[in-house]
Amino acid sequence: MVTQPLPVTWVEVDLEAILRNAHAIRRRLAPTTQLLAVVKANAYGHGLLHVAETLAAARVADALGVASLTEGIALRNHGLTLPILVMGPIVPEEAPLVARHRLTQAVCTRPVALALARAAQRGKDPIRVHLKVDTGMGRYGVPHQEALAFARWLRRFPSLLMEGLFTHLACADADAAFTQRQLALFRRLVADCERSAIYIPQKHAANSMGLLAYPEAQWDLVRAGLALYGISPKAGWTPPVVLTPALAWKSRVALLKSVPAGTPISYGATYRTARPTRIATIPVGYAHGYSRRLSNRGQVSVGGRRAPVVGRVTMDHLMVDIGARPGVQVGSPVTLLGRDRAATITADHLAAWSGTIPYETLCGITPAVPRRYLPIPSLRRAPLATAL
Ligand SMILES: *Cc1c(COP(=O)(O)O)cnc(C)c1O
Secondary structure (H helix, E strand, O other), X not given: OOOOOOOOEEEEEOHHHHHHHHHHHXXXXXXXXXXXXXXXXXXXXXXXXXXXXXXXXXXXXXXXXXXXXXXXXXXXXXXXXXXXXXOOOOOHHHHHHHHHOOOEEEEOOHHHHHHXXXXXXXXXXXXXXXXXXEOOOOOOOEEHHHHHHHHHHHOOOOOEEEEEEEEOOOOOOOOHHHHHHHHHHHHHHHHHHHHOOOOOOXXXXXXXXXXXXXXXHOOOEEEEOHHHHOOOOOOOOXXXXXXXXXXXXXXXXXXXXXXXXXXXXXXXXOEEOOOXXXXXXXXXXXXXXXXXXXXXXXXXXXXXXXXXXXXXXXXXXXXXXXXXXXXXXXXXXXXXXXXXXXXXXXXXXXXXXXXXXXXXHHHOOOOOOOEEEOOOHHHOOOOOOOOO
């Protein structure tokens, strides 16, 4: 007798693989260069708290990076004491929360800097800020032409500790000339600051591609995201370090039926069986983050062999053509992403089939899909309570 519904789909996270990747990245860095582990977007779908706690316990990350205040506060509330850089913007009203939770805040506007300075005056410690500079990303940051003046202005607030100066690469995986221009602009700014006797201990520019492909972009710290989760930041490119994917996405065959040739499958009847075959229904759909763009394009693995997704992916289900292959039955394990004996479906495969990038594929797996955490032998301690 079960007392609770059994999960129809779940994600398995190999935290040990994340640690291995973090150590592999570290070996690429100069001894004085710090590693900031980017854990935004629920740690790229791997689970914010588990990933952060594991990295902290293994002492392999010097800091954590998140996109939002909400994520930073969640990490603090969970007891994490590592420095946490909130890389995304806040509004001035939120400044007291940065102080209360001892977060480090990226700053690029004066109203936010002023609010942080005021919030810090009310507390006993200065607030650490990292000045964000736009050298070509066109998103969040002081335009590089104005950054020196901004740094001079920021330095006047004794309650703010200008710990960092950073920029973000827009084309590191695609355009070397563009990237070199961004790095040159940042290098010039760093030199200008030093000439003005503004010494900022943590200068950083590199994301995963930056740190793997541009050694000169490392400065004092690197911000590693996708590589930490074991995936090359550029499809088809083999990075100079061994990376192990840490996430697998699984389900089970919910229903299996034999159908004659000409049977329409799913909404819109976009697929008709060409021959008598067997169709398996898998209880995963776009509500779980399995993109509808995988309709008639995706593949899953059943019993160590790939099977095509046929017809439209629906909100909670997808169908695959199993053919005559023996051994498949209701309850058979299905791998949507990950290794299944000889068959491996990578995040790159899923991303290519659905016309996106592995970043979106991974963080698109909704938080409602339970995460199971494999034991971490190297840490010799129990992981957090498993999600199931
Ligand atoms: C997401 C993000 C990163 C990490 O990028 P990856 O390509 O995943 O390594 C680094 N820096 C900033 C500012 C980011 O937003």
